[in-house]
Amino acid sequence: MPQRVAVTALSHEPRKRFAEELVRLRRERGLSLRELGKALGWDASQFGKMERGGTLGGPEVVQALDQYYGTAPLLLTLWELAVGDPTQFKEQYRRYMMLEAEAVSMWHYAVSAPPGLLQTDGYVRESLAAGGLRGEELEQQVEARVRRRKLLEGDDAPPFRTIMSEAVLRMELRDKRAWREQLEFLAEVAERPNVTPYILPFSAGLHGLTNTDTMFLRLLDGRTVAYTENDVRGELIEETERVERLQRAYDAVRDLALPPAESRSFVLRMLEEVPCEPST
Structure with a gap:
């Protein structure tokens, strides 16, 4: 041949x-x-x-x-x-991180974990360790994730809205002390003027973002971009038509969610179920 x-x-x-x-x-x-x-x-x-x-x-x-x-x-x-191309995940994520740092407002939907911007040190550490990270690499990633929280701090912090599925509050950490700290932090940030949390109860049923963690970024030039993510893939979406379609799905989910005050009360009720001094 x-x-x-x-x-x-x-x-x-x-x-x-x-x-x-x-x-x-x-x-x-x-x-x-x-x-x-x-x-x-x-x-x-x-x-x-x-x-x-x-x-x-x-x-x-x-x-x-x-x-x-x-x-x-x-x-x-x-x-x-x-x-x-799946090999471009890291490139897209780098571009997304650059845009996130420049965003003038952000809104998010969480499927099963708190949004990265609202994760405590303990939550970040256990979730990354569960994904297989160990040693120095784990410490570097924890530091990088935790540093992102500063984006929502200060007088010039952008407004951030998050809709969290009830699954976020039901999927506990193994470390009960760290889980309690995470819930306390969610309740605390709900009091900040630039952070608005919503809880989507299981009773809301199926919706257009059931399996899709989604972040929207409003940029300085007036454009809105979206970033969708699951455990194996992330995608930065900049095409106007696709972003608008996701936005319509997000708006429909927000209509199903509990109002902010009720959402914070929901978090506090979940917090009451976690022992103050977990047994060792």
Whole structure:
């Protein structure tokens, strides 16, 4: 049987293929990164990072490139394939974390665990250890997670709304002392002016976000992006239509949830069931 040969030198990996196409199109037109940035009104460094594979960019910049080069929908299609590549989870999460730090408001739905921004040290440690982290790596991740709480502290902290399924309050930690501290913290942050918690009781039944942890971020430029996550995959969603569809599902869930005052009372009732001095 004759040996197979490559019919193209272009990569079959979605991320690399996207970057290669960006480089090819710019060079074919004899443009420098600075000239491209000036023509489109974007920072030239953004295009440099995209061509090197350091970032995928967002759909708006990709659509602008497609329009400029007259290639629509080629680049957007390649971008969507790269974003959908499971190997890009870390890249999407890094981009999400950057956007989270810049958000002017945030709202969230939690399936079975408190939102990361409201997790106590003990909760973070036990949940990460349950996922297999140990030793130095565990300590580093705990420190990083705990540091995120500072985003909601201070006079300029963004408003944050969270809807937590009742499952969040029923799935206890093995360490009862740490679990009590987590519930106490949820009750305490409910008193902050920028944090509004809702509890969605089991009696609400099925809804559009039953299995999907979802965070929405309102950005400085007025855009809203969403980040959905489960135990094995996270996805940053920037396309307006998909974000709006998730937002409608979120609004419907909020209509089913207990009002903030009743939600805090619900947390306090759960707290009463946890012994003050757990037996060892």
